[in-house]
Each structure stands twice: as structure tokens, then as C-alpha cells.
Amino acid sequence: MTVDAFLLVTIYLLVQLLANRLISSSKIGRFKWLSFSGGVAVSYVFVYILPSMHREQEDFPGDMGLTMESEMYVLGLGGLLIFYGVHKAAERASRNHSQGEGQFFWIQMIFFTxxxxxxxxxxxxxxxxxxxxxxxxxxxGLHFMAVSHDLWREDSKRYESVGRFMLAAGIFGGWLIGVFAPLPEQVLAIVFAFISGAMILNVLKKELPSEENAHFKTFLLGSLGYTFLTLSLKYFFDW
Known part of the structure; x- marks a missing residue:
């Protein structure tokens, strides 16, 4: 286990547990926080996730009987469709049952964990x-913060009492497996493609600020700033 991995998981856990307090107590303002986070997330999708999926596709072994040359993208589409389908099913259940809102929240919490x-x-x-x-x-980390805030807005009481700890447990579990019991590279590539599709959905659905909540200049700053830094680091340091 490296020092940076331990530092990163610590930051993730603190962000997950304290996200809404950080956003609400910040002098920057909630809309600016979320607009900046959304800008960084959109940039991250286009300048990191999609190019990474392309590289994974190029490196994906052809001896597994899959010769479509688009397996990673199909898996990404699958992740997007599954998470979207679960969200719509839970939403429908919330409308059809007297305790629907609570059911919808817990189904979301399980899947986001x-x-x-x-x-x-x-x-x-x-x-x-x-x-x-x-x-x-x-x-x-900013993505975790934005998703957490969105879930908190849906049911702040349940989120504060149980939800945030479930999400933090998910982060901790992923860290344990990733550091101490990593799966083979082929499986890692498949998981990466699948979860990338789900991340693209969540970025566009939960992080792209709505018109009434958007602060466009801050959104633009996050998007263009992160893009510029990423491209500069790739160019000068081959990141």
C-alpha cells in the first residue's frame, strides 16, 4: 500500500462523510461549488475516461473470442443502461407505494454504495x-461530493443518519479490494468500462447543473481549467 493511496482514501472518506457540511459552510456558495464540480466532472469524462476506454479497447486481448473492436464501449453502454434502468424502476416504485419515497431512497443508496x-x-x-x-x-473526489449532495437533497434525514456511512463503506470496500486483492488486468478493464458508463450517466444527470442552479462562469472555470491542466500534464509529463 502506497502513501498516496492511503492519503486519497482518507480524503474520499472525509469528503463522503462531510460533503454537505463543507458545501453549506463554504463562503464560495452551494451553486458555485456544484457548478465547479460539474465542470471538472464533464472535463474528466471527455479528457480522461473516454481516452482511457479507447486505450483499454486497444489493449483488450483478442484471444477471448470477442472481435467486435468495441467491447469496452458496449460494456460502458451496459453500465449506463443498468444504472438508468434501476433509477427509473425505483422512481416508478416510489409513485406506486405509500412508502415509495423511502423505498426509492434506499434502492438508490444500495446502488450508489x-x-x-x-x-x-x-x-x-x-x-x-x-x-x-x-x-x-x-x-x-469532487464527483463523490456532488453525488452525495444530490442524495442528501432527496432525503437529508436518512442520508445524514445512515446513507453517508453506507456510501463511505462502499469507498472503503473498494479501497481494500483494490489495494490488497486486485483482480486480473482483463477483469479490471471490464469493470472500468462498465463503471465508466455509469459515471458518464451520473455526471450528466446529477452533476450538470440545471439552469436555475447553475453558475456558468464557475462551471466554465472548472471545465476549461481542468482540461487545460490535464492536457498540459499529458503533453509535458506524458500523464
């Missing part, structure tokens, strides 16, 4: 280490 675990696993099982891991990991 799994989501956090898989995202955390990908971060800590990858070969990226040091300052590079901390840089890309920052975008993931």
Missing part, C-alpha cells in the same frame, strides 16, 4: 500512483 465501491476499486487497483493519482483522484 456499489457504485462507490467499483469507482474506488478502479482508482486504487490501477497502476497510476503518486502525484498523477492524486491529480486524477481529485476529480473523482
Amino acid at each position: 456499489m457504485y462507490n465501491m467499483l469507482v474506488s476499486y478502479i482508482v486504487f487497483a490501477s497502476s497510476i500512483e503518486g502525484a498523477r493519482a492524486l491529480f486524477y483522484g481529485t476529480a473523482v
